[in-house]
Amino acid sequence: MVQQQHPIILAIESSCDETSASVICGGKVLNNVIASQAIHSKHGGVVPELASRAHQQNILRVVNEAMQSAGIKNSELNAIAFTRGPGLMGSLLVGVSFAKGMALALDLPLVEVNHMEAHVLAHFIDEPKPSFPFLCLTVSGGHTQIVLVNDYLNMRVIGETQDDAVGEAFDKAAKMMGLPYPGGPLIDQYAKNGNPKAFKFSQTVMPDLSFSFSGIKTAFLYFLRDRKKENENFVEKNLNDICASLQYHLVQMLLHKLKLATKKTGIKEIAIAGGVSANSGLRKAMKQTAEELGWKIFIPEFQYCTDNAAMIAMAAHYKFLAGKFCGLDVAPIPNMEVGV
Ligand code: KG4
Numbered sequence: 176m177v178q179q180q181h182p183i184i185l186a187i188e189s190s191c192d193e194t195s196a197s198v199i200c201g202g203k204v205l206n207n208v209i210a211s212q213a214i215h216s217k218h219g220g221v222v223p224e225l226a227s228r229a230h231q232q233n234i235l236r237v238v239n240e241a242m243q244s245a246g247i248k249n250s251e252l253n254a255i256a257f258t259r260g261p262g263l264m265g266s267l268l269v270g271v272s273f274a275k276g277m278a279l280a281l282d283l284p285l286v287e288v289n290h291m292e293a294h295v296l297a298h299f300i301d302e303p304k305p306s307f308p309f310l311c312l313t314v315s316g317g318h319t320q321i322v323l324v325n326d327y328l329n330m331r332v333i334g335e336t337q338d339d340a341v342g343e344a345f346d347k348a349a350k351m352m353g354l355p356y357p358g359g360p361l362i363d364q365y366a367k368n369g370n371p372k373a374f375k376f377s378q379t380v381m382p383d384l385s386f387s388f389s390g391i392k393t394a395f396l397y398f399l400r401d402r403k404k405e406n407e408n409f410v411e412k413n414l415n416d417i418c419a420s421l422q423y424h425l426v427q428m429l430l431h432k433l434k435l436a437t438k439k440t441g442i443k444e445i446a447i448a449g450g451v452s453a454n455s456g457l458r459k460a461m462k463q464t465a466e467e468l469g470w471k472i473f474i475p476e477f478q479y480c481t482d483n484a485a486m487i488a489m490a491a492h493y494k495f496l497a498g499k500f501c502g503l504d505v506a507p508i509p510n511m512e513v514g515v
């Protein structure tokens with residue numbers, strides 16, 4: 176069989192609480208349709224059962240919209256791609272099963288994609304693109320990793336969190352302050368008008384390139400408890416300063432390890448990816464550090480920071496070119512690891 180060099184691929188993402196579909200043609204992303212699930216905000220976090228039900232309700236509409244807006248017919252597709260993991264089992268199952276059904280019906284090959292690798296490969300959707308090898312700080316609601324990226328399909332984690340992810344720390348701190356889920360973007364908003372040096376929080380110091388966010392989370396909990404004893408309106412009155420200080424600490428923790436990683440590897444091309452890479456404090460601090468230390472940094476467009484199918488499509492494009500397909504017996508892997 177002659178290998179198609181300009182494949183047209185439909186990609187589906189359903190690992191957590193966004194149902195998304197994207198069509199990619201010859202490595203060019205044509206669209207990125209996303210249906211977000213507002214239902215979780217009143218529960219203070221993603222409820223897996225509700226997430227999988229919402230995926231079931233949304234997936235056909237999202238896929239149809241992606242195909243129609245791309246102007247691509249089913250008969251023109253060369254493959255169907257999907258997120259195999261990591262993610263929530265019930266959510267992954269919806270995307271995996273839908274992709275399998277389509278592949279079977281249209282007699283097309285299937286491409287499985289690792290969600291965390293796709294966050295890294297989101298950097299190849301638009302210019303400027305990093306060159307290999309580069310480091311990628313992947314920060315989301317479920318992960319905090321420093322990834323050494325040697326090639327599109329050759330990457331490994333060189334540092335990661337030993338407990339909570341940084342996005343989780345943002346969201347849980349927000350919840351403690353009575354803010355709705357996901358709290359990360361809200362903390363970012365309030366922080367813009369606050370003093371980052373107003374409050375200090377202790378944190379666990381981890382060896383080497385490991386992260387830990389459970390210590391600062393607990394310190395934050397006790398900080399709020401003690402201050403609220405003195406003044407029950409403490410949070411309302413100091414929201415901007417609290418958010419700015421917390422964000423400052425979390426961003427510094429990320430940058431500290433990233434600096435260490437650049438020293439260890441000698442690599443100065445640095446990318447950030449994942450939902451928390453949308454954080455304006457992190458983006459600003461990355462730009463400042465880049466100027467100071469001569470880093471070349473890559474920050475994705477907002478729509479490609481949080482979960483989206485365009486990044487799944489991008490990863491699928493490279494897997495397709497490498498001839499990496501999977502069978503119809505494929506199953507989701509909720510704890511799928513990078514580079515394995
Ligand atoms: O990558 P993502 O969309 O989903 C996961 O794979 O987890 O990341 C979601 C995470 C949430 O924790 C959310 O609060 C966080 O990214 N997030 C932010 C911002 N935007 C999204 N955290 C801080 N500042 C933001 N602007």
Ligand code: ZN
Pocket residue numbers: 290294315316449450481482
């Ligand atoms: Zn993600």
